[in-house]
Amino acid sequence: MGTQIFVNFATDDLERSKAFYTALGCEINPLFTDENAACIVWDEQVYFMVLTREYFATFTDKKIADSRATAQVLVALSRESREDVDRTLEAGVRAGGAEPRPAQDLGFMYSRDLEDPDGNILEFLYMDPAAAEQGPAAFTSEESPGS
The missing domain is CATH 3.10.180.10 (2,3-Dihydroxybiphenyl 1,2-Dioxygenase, domain 1)
Incomplete structure (x- = not known):
């Protein structure tokens, strides 16, 4: 299991x-x-x-802890695509959550934070498969030959 x-x-x-x-x-x-x-x-x-x-x-x-004032943990959950990250955040905000900071786009990884109504912070992220398997440098080296 x-x-x-x-x-x-x-x-x-x-x-x-x-x-x-x-x-x-x-x-x-x-x-x-x-x-x-x-x-x-x-x-x-x-x-x-x-x-x-x-x-x-x-x-x-x-x-x-009062999770609206104190962060003890950030729970990160992967999504299948950048669009899935965006859909999850949009659904969360419509359901009473909040996005406390702007999206982060590191090229190899895209993430957005969502606070649930109690202030617990969830991070939803999509990572490029090459970067997930070989580290961020693999994504960067794939991008750089034509640059």
């Missing part, structure tokens, strides 16, 4: 979070969803557990 990733986020409004993530194309796994938490399914390997702030607090003795 391989490694599966479960990212846990605290939310102030579970229903709002469920609506936001389904607007991005995710599904909700009802077997792991109740009044305290929702299992957001990206694919067979990647899941977000969106937990009410109170329930999230039961998993740690640390203070729960």
